[in-house]
Amino acid sequence: MNRWPLLLVPSALLWLAGVLAPLGFVLRLSLSSSGNRAGEGRYDTLFYEPGTWSFASFVEIFTNPYYRGLFAFTAALAGVVTVLTLIFGYVLAYAIYRAPMPRKIVLILLIALPKFTNILVFVFGVKMIFGASGPGPVIAGEVLMLVPYAALTIAAALEAVPYPLIEAARGLGASAAMAFWRVTLPLSLPGVLAAAILTLLWSASAFLGPYLLGEPAQYTVAVEVDRQVHQDLDWALAAALNVVLLGVLSVAAYGLSVWRRRLA
Amino acid sequence: MLEFIGVSKSFGAVTAVKNVSLRLEPGELMAILGPSGCGKTTLLRIAGGYDTPDSGTVRIGGRDLTRAAPEARQVGMVFQNYALFPHMTAAENVEFGLRMRRVPKPERARKAAEILSLAGLEGIGERKPAALSGGQQQRVALARALVIEPSLLLLDEPLANLDRNERLRMRGELRTLQRRLGIAAILVTHDQDDALALADRIAVMNAGVVEQVSTPGELQRNPASAFVAGFLGLAE
Ligand SMILES: Nc1ncnc2c1ncn2[C@@H]1O[C@H](COP(=O)(O)OP(=O)(O)OP(=O)(O)O)[C@@H](O)[C@H]1O
Ligand SMILES: [Mg+2]
Numbered sequence: 001m002n003r004w005p006l007l008l009v010p011s012a013l014l015w016l017a018g019v020l021a022p023l024g025f026v027l028r029l030s031l032s033s034s035g036n037r038a039g040e041g042r043y044d045t046l047f048y049e050p051g052t053w054s055f056a057s058f059v060e061i062f063t064n065p066y067y068r069g070l071f072a073f074t075a076a077l078a079g080v081v082t083v084l085t086l087i088f089g090y091v092l093a094y095a096i097y098r099a100p101m102p103r104k105i106v107l108i109l110l111i112a113l114p115k116f117t118n119i120l121v122f123v124f125g126v127k128m129i130f131g132a133s134g135p136g137p138v139i140a141g142e143v144l145m146l147v148p149y150a151a152l153t154i155a156a157a158l159e160a161v162p163y164p165l166i167e168a169a170r171g172l173g174a175s176a177a178m179a180f181w182r183v184t185l186p187l188s189l190p191g192v193l194a195a196a197i198l199t200l201l202w203s204a205s206a207f208l209g210p211y212l213l214g215e216p217a218q219y220t221v222a223v224e225v226d227r228q229v230h231q232d233l234d235w236a237l238a239a240a241l242n243v244v245l246l247g248v249l250s251v252a253a254y255g256l257s258v259w260r261r262r263l264a
Numbered sequence: 265m266l267e268f269i270g271v272s273k274s275f276g277a278v279t280a281v282k283n284v285s286l287r288l289e290p291g292e293l294m295a296i297l298g299p300s301g302c303g304k305t306t307l308l309r310i311a312g313g314y315d316t317p318d319s320g321t322v323r324i325g326g327r328d329l330t331r332a333a334p335e336a337r338q339v340g341m342v343f344q345n346y347a348l349f350p351h352m353t354a355a356e357n358v359e360f361g362l363r364m365r366r367v368p369k370p371e372r373a374r375k376a377a378e379i380l381s382l383a384g385l386e387g388i389g390e391r392k393p394a395a396l397s398g399g400q401q402q403r404v405a406l407a408r409a410l411v412i413e414p415s416l417l418l419l420d421e422p423l424a425n426l427d428r429n430e431r432l433r434m435r436g437e438l439r440t441l442q443r444r445l446g447i448a449a450i451l452v453t454h455d456q457d458d459a460l461a462l463a464d465r466i467a468v469m470n471a472g473v474v475e476q477v478s479t480p481g482e483l484q485r486n487p488a489s490a491f492v493a494g495f496l497g498l499a500e
Contacts, residue, residue, distance in 0.1 A: 164347040167314050171334040171341045172412060173364035182360070186351050263351075 029239035030057055047235040057240035071244070074220040077135070078204035081142040085199045086192060088143065089150030093191075096151065097158040108155075111148045123212045138214045142203050149202075150195040157191020158184070193260040197253050204249055221245045265290045265448040266311060266416055271320030273306055280306040281317070282472035288416075293442055293449045294477075295459035298469035299495065304452040305344065307469070308418050311450065312341045325415055335364075337416075340409030344420040346401050348393040354404045355380065355389035361412035375411055383407040384437065399430040406438070410445065417442065417449040423458055435461055456496050460484075468492045 033052040061067045096107050114122065123141065130140040161184055169179035207222035219227075221241055228238035266288040273281040280303040288294050296304045309315040310322060313334040322330045329337055348357050358376040367375070380389055383403040393401055402422060409417060422438065423431045439462055442449050453459050459466045460480045467477045468491075476488035487493035 162347065164343050164345065165349060167334065168341070168343060168347040168349075169360070169364075171312055171314070171339065172361035172408070173335045174360075175335060178364060183349060 026239045026242050029235055030243045031055070032236045032239075034234050034236045047233055049236075054236070057234075057237045058244070060237060061240055061244055067241070070219070070221055070224055071248070073218075074204060074222075074245075075248075077138065077142070077206070077210070077218075077220060078200055080139055081146065081203040081206075082196055082199045084139065084143045085146045085150050085203075086154075086196060088147045089195055089199075090154055090188075090192065092147065092151040093154035093158055093188075096155040108152070111151055114144065115148065119208065119212075126213060133215055135214070135218050138210050138218045141209045141213045142206055145209065146199050146202055150199055153195040153198065154188060154191045157188045157194070161187045190260050190263050193256055193263070197256045197260075200256070201249055201253060204252075205245065265292070265325065266450070267321075267323040268307070268310075269321040269323070271307070271310060271317045271322065273303075273310060273315060273317045279472050281310065283320070284472075284474050286467060286474060286477065288448050288450065290448055291443075291446045292464045293439070293451060293462060295463035295466045296450060296452045296469055297456060297459040297466050297495070298454060300454060302469045303472040304454070304469055305420055308341075308420055308450060308452050311416070312339050312418050313337050314341075338412070338414050339416045339418060340412060340414035341418040342402075342405045342409050342420060342422050345425070346393075346405040348401055348404055348408070350393055353390050353392055354385065354396065354400075357393070357404055358389075358408045358411050360408065365412065376407075379407045379411045380404075382441065383410075397430075398425050398427070399434060402426065402430075402434060403437075406441070410441075410447075414447065417447050419449060419451040421452055421454070423453070423455070431458075438462065468495065470495075 029048060031053055033049040033054040033056060035046050035048045092111065096104055096111075099107055117125075122144075126137050126141045126144065130137040165183050165187070166179050169183045170176070174182060204220075205222050206220055207226065210218050210220045211223050211226070214223075222245075225238045225241050228234050228241070266286075268284050268286045271281060271284045272279065282303075284307060286294075296307060298304055306315060310317050311324075313329070313332055313336070316331055320330070321328055324337060324339065334341075348354075349360065352360070355373075355376050358380060359372045362372040362375060377389070380386065383406055385400065385403050385407065388396065388400060393404065396404065402425070406419075406422070419438075423434055426434055435458060438451075451458075451462060460483075463480060465477055465479055466483055468475045468483070470491050476483065476492050478486070478488075483492070484496065487496060
């Protein structure tokens with residue numbers, strides 16, 4: 001009798017405690033009435049009204065142009081970051097794929113290197129190079145953070161493309177560029193889509209990059225959630241923002257993974 | 265048709281092919297026979313332009329193509345594990361070479377259908393390689409190599425991955441097809457039965473060196489060395 005499911009117990013417990021329970025709490029919270037934010041001496045209803053049911057926060061998100069703008073900006077940022085990350089990531093992955101053996105390892109190590117940098121040092125560096133304001137440093141920062149993950153994901157997919165396929169294409173009259181376009185690229189597409197899912201989820205829920213590198217005009221949904229929690233103290237609205245973001249991202253990620261499965 | 269003149273190729277310390285000279289006549293099917301690692305694939309890859317020899321000359325149809333890229337030679341190759349494009353249907357695999365030559369779509373489809381039926385593959389054109397049997401994959405690989413009307417056909421262990429029945433059937437079909445198209449071919453194998461049954465002449469290789477080139481009958485009557493006799497399983 002194979003007892004492999006037992007091995008899932010630790011991570012399942014962690015997942016229940018760390019993901020599912022907070023998620024349930026957030027979901028419930030998003031359906032509560034906002035609290036009496038000014039205080040009025042009652043601290044039990046300061047952030048939200050426990051025990052109430054209300055769609056008010058969702059109505060607010062879907063009707064107030066401010067929030068529509070916020071989601072539009074977040075989506076645009078995530079889109080630009082994802083496309084740039086995939087382009088840079090693919091080029092880097094291709095270099096890893098074609099590098100001979102000892103150099104391949106060196107490249108992979110070099111790619112992991114920025115991950116050892118302290119985030120504040122990293123942010124300082126990005127601001128020095130890409131400027132201190134505007135969407136430029138936000139995009140650059142996100143792309144720099146994500147390229148290593150995309151590159152390694154795509155490189156794994158490229159490594160799985162058997163070299164004789166490329167030779168076969170050449171033998172049938174394809175130039176190197178044509179063999180890449182017709183054989184290597186389509187066969188690495190599942191890896192590109194996996195990287196796209198990763199990048200999209202990450203950049204759409206980005207908090208630190210926009211928070212540290214941007215200014216109010218570049219704030220994302222995640223930054224707004226933090227602002228609602230800590231400044232405006234409207235937890236019901238913050239939770240509802242979270243739920244909407246989660247819903248949009250789930251649909252996007254599901255669409256991409258269906259596409260990916262159709263390719264594979 | 266194809267001529268190797270003093271061809272050598274080393275990989276680091278390993279000499280895979282050592283001073284090989286061979287001449288393939290038009291329409292001839294030559295088998296290259298030898299044990300694993302003796303340099304058969306390397307020799308074939310040099311003919312196809314996938315490897316460049318360290319020294320020596322390769323002539324195809326009288327032209328010196330020693331250093332020409334694979335796409336610059338009109339040579340069809342069937343790889344050891346077929347190397348079919350997994351993301352394309354059988355028909356798309358076959359059409360690939362024509363597409364690279366910018367053959368218009370209707371003609372492409374007509375030629376592909378023609379060669380597929382010649383290879384006994386009617387009705388499977390829309391399937392992907394993963395949905396084909398080993399024998400069918402083999403035929404698709406053959407059809408893909410033949411559709412570009414190559415002047416030379418290179419086959420690397422084409423029968424190695426087939427079960428016994430398929431193997432015997434493919435042997436016959438391969439020979440018939442090659443004769444019918446009148447195309448010169450080199451067939452690499454480590455199986456003496458395949459070589460004896462198929463080839464006009466056999467080149468026996470050992471450790472990078474061609475030990476003997478003869479017709480199957482001559483080879484069995486007069487093995488040139490103890491290695492050749494031993495490899496063919498002949499009592500001396
Ligand atoms: N790209 C390469 N790099 C290093 N060594 C190689 C390379 N290709 C071939 N060799 C070596 O050259 C020798 C001949 O190899 P080759 O593949 O031509 O043998 P083969 O006769 O086709 O063997 P098999 O029957 O196993 O396919 C072997 O010792 C092999 O290890
Ligand atoms: Mg071989």
